[in-house]
Amino acid sequence: MTLTKAPDFLAYDRDGELGVDVLQAAFSGPAFERHAHATFAIGVTMRGLQRFNHRGRRHTSTPGRIIAFNPEDPHDGEAADDSGFAYWMLYPDTGVWERVLEDATGRADPPFFTDTLLDDPAVARIFAATMPALQARATDTAAPRESLAAESRLDLLLLALALRHGRASLPGRPDRDGDAGAVARIREILHAGFDSDIRLDDLARETGRSRFQVNRAFQAATGMPPHRYLTNIRLEQARALLAAGDSPAEVAAAVGFADQSHLSRRFKAAYGVTPGRFQSAYRV
Structure with a gap:
């Protein structure tokens, strides 16, 4: 699968100080070929049906569902029907998650997500409120003195995701003949x-x-x-x-x-x- 045409909408921004990338996009056809990220990739479908292949299964995300990819998790993406889809995606550096968890729990171990699609309306609402604030901060369009709100929402989001849906470590894989x-x-x-x-x-x-x-x-x-x-x-x-x-x-x-x-x-x-x-x- 390849990106065969321009997206209907795409805004990509980086906040180097916070250590996160922010993506807002809409597609009406094929979106991404199979790839993986060095960081976590956490998203929420905002509109339409978002389909992707991951861990040997085909998944379809509907509005309000959270998508969680661990670092080096291969996946692709496309619209599941002709109406297309829109979504937010957050790419937090591993060190950001370690800082948040160490502050809150005393342990700096980043989470591991065993489930790709998460049904958690409360966290999805936090996500939807956090992303515009992060995007505004990254593009320097946030209102003056609003950094505290963006940073607080980011910490709350990452902590909620880790504690409610993350495991402490990557489960081992069976070793076949060494x-x-x-x-x-x-x-x-x-x-x-x-x-x-x-x-x-x-x-x-x-x-x-x-x-x-x-x-x-x-x-x-x-x-x-x-x-x-x-x-x-x-x-x-x-x-x-x-x-x-x-x-x-x-x-x-x-x-x-x-x-x-x-x-x-x-x-x-x-x-x-x-x-x-x-x-x-x-x-x-």
């Missing part, structure tokens, strides 16, 4: 060499597995085959470099994309915005 070690080694190779041309034969040789076993074990452990995981690493690296002010052409070369056009296509398909629009959010 696959955990092979998967860990593949991750190391992909993260260390994301800017180079990595071959499937290289991964097989390094792990003592066949090419088929490499793909099977890695897909089972991460929800993505190695090549898509590598693309995701490159995109996350691109986000960091764009935020630092590097030009899209420089970023494309640095993270391993063929050219700026290739970066732009993959970036927009995954995040719904061009590299330039994303970069401008960090310069507000």
